[in-house]
Amino acid sequence: xxxxxxxxxxDSGRIAEIQVAGWKAAYRGIxxxxxxxxxxPERRQSFWDQQVRDECGEMFxxxxxxxxxxxCHLIPSRDADGDGxxxxxxxxxxxxxxRHGSGRSLCDGALxxxxxxxxxxxxxxxxxxxxxxxxxxxxxGFLADGARKSEEFRGFTLEEVRYRIDPRxxxxxxxxxx
Numbered sequence: 001x002x003x004x005x006x007x008x009x010x011d012s013g014r015i016a017e018i019q020v021a022g023w024k025a026a027y028r029g030i031x032x033x034x035x036x037x038x039x040x041p042e043r044r045q046s047f048w049d050q051q052v053r054d055e056c057g058e059m060f061x062x063x064x065x066x067x068x069x070x071x072c073h074l075i076p077s078r079d080a081d082g083d084g085x086x087x088x089x090x091x092x093x094x095x096x097x098x099r100h101g102s103g104r105s106l107c108d109g110a111l112x113x114x115x116x117x118x119x120x121x122x123x124x125x126x127x128x129x130x131x132x133x134x135x136x137x138x139x140x141g142f143l144a145d146g147a148r149k150s151e152e153f154r155g156f157t158l159e160e161v162r163y164r165i166d167p168r169x170x171x172x173x174x175x176x177x178x
Contacts, residue, residue, distance in 0.1 A: 002101040004109035007059035007071065012052050014068040015061070016044035022092035030129045032156055057089065060109045062102035069097040072106035074113055077123055079147075079162075086110075086119035086167075107140045115167040122167055125149070128159040137163045 007015065020039045028036060052059050057075030061068045070093035077085035088110055093102045114122045124142065126133045134144075147162035 002062055002064055002069075002105040004060045004062050004072075004105045007052050007061045009049065009052050011059075011061050011068055011071070012048040013041065013045055015048045015052070015059075015071045016041040018068070018071055018092050018094050019044055019048070019090070021095055025095035025098075026130060026133060027127065030127055031158075035154060035156070058110075058113055060106055060113075062093065062105045064097065064100070064102065069094050069100075070102040070106055072110050074110045074122075079123065082123065084119060085121045085123055085164075086114040086117065088122060088124040091124070103136060104140065111165070111167040119167060121164045123162055123164045125160040125162050128161050134161075134163075141165050141169060 020041050023031070023039060024036050050056070051073065057073055060072045060074070062070040062072075071090070072088060073090040075087050075089045076082070077087040078089075079085070079087070088107075091103065091106055091110075093106070111122055122142075123145075124137065126137060128148070142163035142165045144161050145164045149160050149162075151158045151160065
């Protein structure tokens, strides 16, 4: 049984492990191999320690049989047109748990929180070449809204597209792609 709960400081090590494993599995062929190969959970843990400890937004983890299988970080939108909008800044599931419900559980938790906080939209940015991620977001009811951005990232460029969803649609069980 999948369930989402608020992250605690004890979860930050596992969150770092999941992020690194997720990047290496999802972004191979999109991000240079040398960058991915150099990633370690130890290098990411202090960042996630701070995010969870300082309550920078809302951090959820998915659990299956008391094992953390994924995480989602929901924050106020960083976009210029994002006043009052919630943003999923990160959502990753351990690759060994892909397609088993953890991602859906995390999205449902984030959308319920956004709805409770009266956010009119929930957005997220995804790498344009990340076909697997894009299919997942579309299956969850997110739609590309036409916004794009390019970010220089340690010697390479990341091309991203923005997706959005009205959290009230999910509450009513309406998915625009159905």
